[in-house]
Amino acid sequence: MARETKTVRETKVGTPDRSRRRPRFEGELGSREKTDLDVIGKRQPRLDGPEKVSGRSIFADDVQLPGMLCGKILRSRYAHARILSLDTSKAEALPGVKAVITAKDIGEIDVNGREPVFASDAVTYIGEEIAAVAALDELTAEKALELIEIEYEELPAVMNMRRALKEGAPLVDGKTEGNLWSDDIDNYGEVEPAFETADYIFEEKYEAGVTHNLFAEFHVAVVDFSLPDKLTLYTPTQTSYLMQHALAPAFGLTLSQVQIIHLNTGGAFSGRGSVRPHHYIAILLSRETRRPVKIFATGDEEFLVCRALGENKYKMRMALKKDGTITAFDMEAEMDGGAVGTEVGYFGWMAGLCNSWVFPLEGLRMRRRCVLTNNRPNFLGHGGLMLSTNAAIMQLINTTAKKIDRDPIDLLYQNAIEEGHTGLSGEWFASCGLRECIETVRKASDWDNRYGKLESYHGLGVGIGSMAAGAKGAFRHDTSAVMVRVGEDGIVTVYTGIPDMGQGTHTTMAVIVAEVLGIDPNDMKVIAGDTDLTPIDVGAFAQRGTIQTGNAARNAALDAREQLTVYAAGKLEVDKDDLVFRGGKVYAQNAPDKSMGFEDLVYKTLHGKEGRSVMGRGFYNSPLQFGTTSWSFGAQIAEVKVDPDTGEVQVLKVWVAHDLGRAINPLACEGQIDGQVYSAMSQILYEEVQTDAGLYLNPSRLEYKVPRSYEMPEIDYHLIETIDPFGPFGAKEIGEGIIVVSGGAIAAAVSDALGGEFIGEMPMAPWRVLKHVKRVQRQEAAGRSAA
């Protein structure tokens, strides 16, 4: 019986008026002057380095609270089954067990308003939470899980999108009418006319497999909810703020009663932006036992609880003019959302937009269909869907260039947008160094002398891309606030709520404050990772850290400086606007001998007549109602070699040029580039969760392949500074702007090494590459016999 599918939601946005620069921005524009800075731009080692290299850093698993219990979760073994009975009496009777909870014990609480904490009448994916135990120790908790008796009735499951969309397919959760969760189409500009008037239309299909975020630090939650009005949660996260907003209403608390402590976060890679069932379960167990509880995901459990990228299938169509002008894209994506409908559709929209910003298109159409299956609920991976979308588009352009007898780098340069361009979805690019990036890598890699002249199985590929630095959306605000406390001893402490999951954002904030106050960042302290101590910060995602929190830090430092100028101006007898804070001193702009030390100034400000203790505060909220003010741009060239016998791909070198606005800390910027090239290479070539009927076949870090040290290419870094008018000191982002472009460049290079044909599958694992090697060999043989 045919079922009704979800209504298609379609929007149309006409071509924006490109004749004027965006007036609503103008009041907000900062200086584009490339001023001479003292602290920013120096290679600054991480301030938390000594703690991290000496084993002193505390991660959630290191937290040991008095009376703490061990929590364990019983997970579904079936992809789809009815729960006929669930008996926990034997587990409850086991000595040492302090609580056993299931769906019937927890009331109306659900996860993010979207999925149950525990399955009640049916399970819809392998790994779904059914019950949980809190016990004195891990062994007892594990034993208790074994004593829980469940009777299942296995139900037919749909394990891929094709089957899920078939007529008469079993329903994933019985709650929706069909397995199509969402179907969105967005049209920008003039799509149909662009295709109708195109001289060439090229079309390709691209499929990306299932991934895992594979953070170094596993999923873990330590909770103390033993008193009813105070919930403390230690957990790695990208956003304590959004966690507070999810957890407080669920447990009848105010935001301030929920304390999230994220002292350190062991990697996130877009996978820690949300609360997950294990957080709720640890909280429920703690509430039930009135004792602290720790839940830690063990080896293969880590794969079951992960929410990363699911299977994604794309169809890309590109319209071109004879002269190589790219006029339109039509992208269709089919995305496996897994058993819980998620924001995957939105991520697909972001990915499509993000990868078309770089071209001055006439039309853009994107359709995103999110499908429910009995797979694990999917979310995001490093680079999101932007990575795979870029890999498809850049391959399409590199292969198209060959077909129309153009050099791909010329084609990209010709089509690259420039500063001041207004994009189809209304974005205005206030700074853009895209063409400079292309020229830089072209020269550095000696592209003109090498492209097309390499031997067989040796390839070069070029990619370009762009990334939004921050994207205001979910709330009316996108606020980050920062406090700067100037200690009596002249030591400055920065208080920030932004999580540092490795990207080095705490050091970035210190550097920005140090620049404003003219002090040495190495003498500073950063207090972060505890919502009871730090001001509001929406979090570290969407590449918003440097631009949002960075601007807040700058504002807070300016506020502190303003307070310090009161005493300094009087003492030095100069106008306060003529004071310079630099090199640990405060002096008059035109009379540098009129100076005093920073520490001396702080001391005298406090011990003077006024007795002023200096504390700066600042916040920043994007001037837009929605969206982004600043975008990074980048170009990369990758060189690869394919082993025709094994199908293995070796990445030899990657040339990276990235317009990041301004490099606050080049050492950290290089680290960001390294990590993202690594992760792009990992996803393009290796990473794939393999399943059979929903069962994980490679749930370990040995079998789920990622690059090891010996596989890493050489990287050539070029940081391009365009000094963005919105960014703090002109900085934009270097968070995920690299990974997206690396993906495109590496994919295009593999395609070039294999005769220049589009490779429609990701990861480009050896067994897939070998199919293309065989094609190349057939083509070569045919060429020889024809000759």
Added chain:
Amino acid sequence: MAKHLVTLTVNGDTYDLVVSDNQTLLDVIRDEVNLKGTKRGCTTGSCGVCCINNAKGEAVLSCLTHALEWDGEEITTIEGLEADGELDAMQKAFIEYGAVQCGFCTPGVIMSAKAIINAHPEPTKEQINAGLAGVNCRCTGHIKVKEAIRNDHRIRELGRGTRD
């Protein structure tokens, strides 16, 4: 679960411990000796975050070995590298060369790096790669880690973590 008395020397301090059959060396370091620098990761020997050094200065994955087998042995954990109130040259090199990001795997990576240097004081690229093969760092792409290891000897000579 049978219990056994085990004498273990960790970073020069000797502990008399009661150890169960099922406890790994990692469990004992973290829970009995109460040193938390050695991290708990996959506990199946695939991620490298629990790496320590044995008495010979070799890398050992502490999650893969029973604590019982270490009776009478000496080990070094990340906490044992400091001397005279100063970080070890390798630790300084990791900071200076930006080889630390999230920091979760860092203790394990540094203990792997120490094992490389213990075996080859001025290691070749191949020796570094072989010594890091068990490391699953997800942030750094291994690149600055290798730079730090290559320059560890220079920092040893300088005696402090400064860049030229």
